[in-house]
Amino acid sequence: MQFTxxxxxxxxxxxxxxxxxxxxxxxxxxxxxxxQVQDDxxxxxxxDMEIGIKTKLTGDIKREGKVVLSARLLSELVRKLxxxxxxxxxxxxxxxxxxxxxxxxxxxxxxxxxxxxxPEINGEKNTVIPKDLFRSMIKETVFAVAKNDNIPILTxxxxxxxxxxxxxxxxxxxxxxxxxxxxxxxxxxxxxIPERTLVELYRLLSLKNEDLKLSATVNQVLFTLGDTSMVSxxxxxxxxxxxxIIPSNHTTRVKIxxxxxxxxxxxxxxxxxxxxxxxxxxxxSGNNLEIKSNSELGNLHENITMDMEGDxxxxxxxxxxxxxxxxxxxxxxxxxxxxxxxxxxxLKPVEGDHFVYLILPxxxxxx
Amino acid sequence: MQFTxxxxxxxxxxxxxxxxxxxxxxxxxxxxxxxQVQDDxxxxxxxDMEIGIKTKLTGDIKREGKVVLSARLLSELVRKLxxxxxxxxxxxxxxxxxxxxxxxxxxxxxxxxxxxxxPEINGEKNTVIPKDLFRSMIKETVFAVAKNDNIPILTxxxxxxxxxxxxxxxxxxxxxxxxxxxxxxxxxxxxxIPERTLVELYRLLSLKNEDLKLSATVNQVLFTLGDTSMVSxxxxxxxxxxxxIIPSNHTTRVKIxxxxxxxxxxxxxxxxxxxxxxxxxxxxSGNNLEIKSNSELGNLHENITMDMEGDxxxxxxxxxxxxxxxxxxxxxxxxxxxxxxxxxxxLKPVEGDHFVYLILPxxxxxx
Numbered sequence: 216m217q218f219t220x221x222x223x224x225x226x227x228x229x230x231x232x233x234x235x236x237x238x239x240x241x242x243x244x245x246x247x248x249x250x251q252v253q254d255d256x257x258x259x260x261x262x263d264m265e266i267g268i269k270t271k272l273t274g275d276i277k278r279e280g281k282v283v284l285s286a287r288l289l290s291e292l293v294r295k296l297x298x299x300x301x302x303x304x305x306x307x308x309x310x311x312x313x314x315x316x317x318x319x320x321x322x323x324x325x326x327x328x329x330x331x332x333x334p335e336i337n338g339e340k341n342t343v344i345p346k347d348l349f350r351s352m353i354k355e356t357v358f359a360v361a362k363n364d365n366i367p368i369l370t371x372x373x374x375x376x377x378x379x380x381x382x383x384x385x386x387x388x389x390x391x392x393x394x395x396x397x398x399x400x401x402x403x404x405x406x407x408i409p410e411r412t413l414v415e416l417y418r419l420l421s422l423k424n425e426d427l428k429l430s431a432t433v434n435q436v437l438f439t440l441g442d443t444s445m446v447s448x449x450x451x452x453x454x455x456x457x458x459x460i461i462p463s464n465h466t467t468r469v470k471i472x473x474x475x476x477x478x479x480x481x482x483x484x485x486x487x488x489x490x491x492x493x494x495x496x497x498x499x500s501g502n503n504l505e506i507k508s509n510s511e512l513g514n515l516h517e518n519i520t521m522d523m524e525g526d527x528x529x530x531x532x533x534x535x536x537x538x539x540x541x542x543x544x545x546x547x548x549x550x551x552x553x554x555x556x557x558x559x560x561x562l563k564p565v566e567g568d569h570f571v572y573l574i575l576p577x578x579x580x581x582x
Numbered sequence: 583m584q585f586t587x588x589x590x591x592x593x594x595x596x597x598x599x600x601x602x603x604x605x606x607x608x609x610x611x612x613x614x615x616x617x618q619v620q621d622d623x624x625x626x627x628x629x630d631m632e633i634g635i636k637t638k639l640t641g642d643i644k645r646e647g648k649v650v651l652s653a654r655l656l657s658e659l660v661r662k663l664x665x666x667x668x669x670x671x672x673x674x675x676x677x678x679x680x681x682x683x684x685x686x687x688x689x690x691x692x693x694x695x696x697x698x699x700x701p702e703i704n705g706e707k708n709t710v711i712p713k714d715l716f717r718s719m720i721k722e723t724v725f726a727v728a729k730n731d732n733i734p735i736l737t738x739x740x741x742x743x744x745x746x747x748x749x750x751x752x753x754x755x756x757x758x759x760x761x762x763x764x765x766x767x768x769x770x771x772x773x774x775i776p777e778r779t780l781v782e783l784y785r786l787l788s789l790k791n792e793d794l795k796l797s798a799t800v801n802q803v804l805f806t807l808g809d810t811s812m813v814s815x816x817x818x819x820x821x822x823x824x825x826x827i828i829p830s831n832h833t834t835r836v837k838i839x840x841x842x843x844x845x846x847x848x849x850x851x852x853x854x855x856x857x858x859x860x861x862x863x864x865x866x867s868g869n870n871l872e873i874k875s876n877s878e879l880g881n882l883h884e885n886i887t888m889d890m891e892g893d894x895x896x897x898x899x900x901x902x903x904x905x906x907x908x909x910x911x912x913x914x915x916x917x918x919x920x921x922x923x924x925x926x927x928x929l930k931p932v933e934g935d936h937f938v939y940l941i942l943p944x945x946x947x948x949x
Binding site: 285291292295296297310311318319321322323479481482485486511512513514515519 | 652655658659662663664677678684685686687688689690845846848849852853878879880881882883884885886
């Protein structure tokens, strides 16, 4: 293996595939990045066996070959190289010489033959997903993925494509986050994607400008962004029927400024977190929302002006669930819908249906 | 106690004094900030009994009084308040009501009477120190303060003022950092200031624009920056006679570009840190410096062009000591001076004497 590339291209490629390299692995070769020069192309690859990322490196090829080099050493090293041409030469016993201006490194690599092959995916279901939309969808739902694996299927998000609509759903037993938008017609798909895959895909989407293509088999999915591709296993099993959980009726409907509600909840959380369950109480009455929280540290009252239709209501929540949802909503005004003080609360846009957040209340006890 | 101030003034004052509040204290009242309204002035104060910071808060005073409020709660709370007027009212049992627009907090405080008094310092030795110079002096020496307290006096820095020169010296048995400049004539002073005091003073100096005044007694020092003052105990005992350590002669003198030497050392450190002692070898010969390091991961060669007078030399160092010094030097070119491969190396400016770094070598073994 012998090739020349630039520092910048190398930094980008190493950063891209490093995301799939796990720090804690029992297979030492997985701590490395595979460099493979074949058929006039240079490829870098990293995997932790759950996800794998592969990217193309542009450069000037002299000789084919492959080697595995430590991801940790390489990512630090390439950042510290001078801005210039970098050349790689694979010598005997996987010793790899990297030179750049007056610097020469000899790194002990491992045999490229021992690196696991990424599965070749030619999915039956292929589609192009609007890139920026999907990036927002991940950001605005992923916080609601279950943090423990008591119910393994809830450690992922449901991706649903149907009749030109794309939906991403996360829920953890206390709350639900749903984000949807328009996509290509003519494909129907229902897959549960692990949280980590979505988090790494979000990072890739932030780096790359190409179209996002999806190709899915029964148990694997391949995302492609130009010269970079990411393959991931899918979670097996049926996702919870989330449509059943979202109430279709309400008896109280509130229109409120999102920023004010968020700031009040954040201040209330300072008191609430020292008490039990991060509890805050909300009292919707007339055109005023009163928020209260108290703990040993003291207590807090907030008043927010709002528009209300329907019955007045007293209800209590874990304020963190409100804050998590409000933080990712970009609308100035939102709508809250309630039925009773023990039924879920719905957060949605004033117009449209591009997001739905559902939050379960906790028992309201008068202070 | 009753007064009104603005959110911004409050955020600044709370941030300023919070620096002196320690997270881990056995005296709960020291986790708080003292608010004191007296003689038409509002003062905030924080202390961990080693250092104390006091600052004035501008505001509209209605009633005198004092209370201690949790520093942690307060610093988070004030940041989250709306940009508006904030009013404080001290009620019965040290309950303090803070209101801002439609938010009302009631915080359980502690009695201001129980807060320790900061010592009143009217030092015999008073001087004004050039603010920006002193800030640089701290930054460019503090890394060399001893990390363990085997020799307690080395956990601080020597501040020496004499004949219009101000010097700050740190050393830890493996290296020495000295930074000096011009200051007021007519005062002579030799004090050892604890590292933490210098670190917090550095932060204050970065925030404030006023002149820096120093007032010292035998065992305490008071730094004043406009409306903010910081008092600290001094380390007792004689500092090591650092002048004796700095060699006055050399047999090899090298002029080299600082950035190139720093980058090479940083790359070398990637290899060196997996070996013993972060060892790098330097070979000064002709007009070339060759840097080598090796470990199980591989090896590295760097070549840097330089100007040399005197004898060629092979010498080895812990590269971190070189990197620490090179990182804070702002000159483009520096001078290195050596005598033998087992004697200290001196780093100094090409012209002037505003800094001296001394680094002890480690034994050079041919590979």
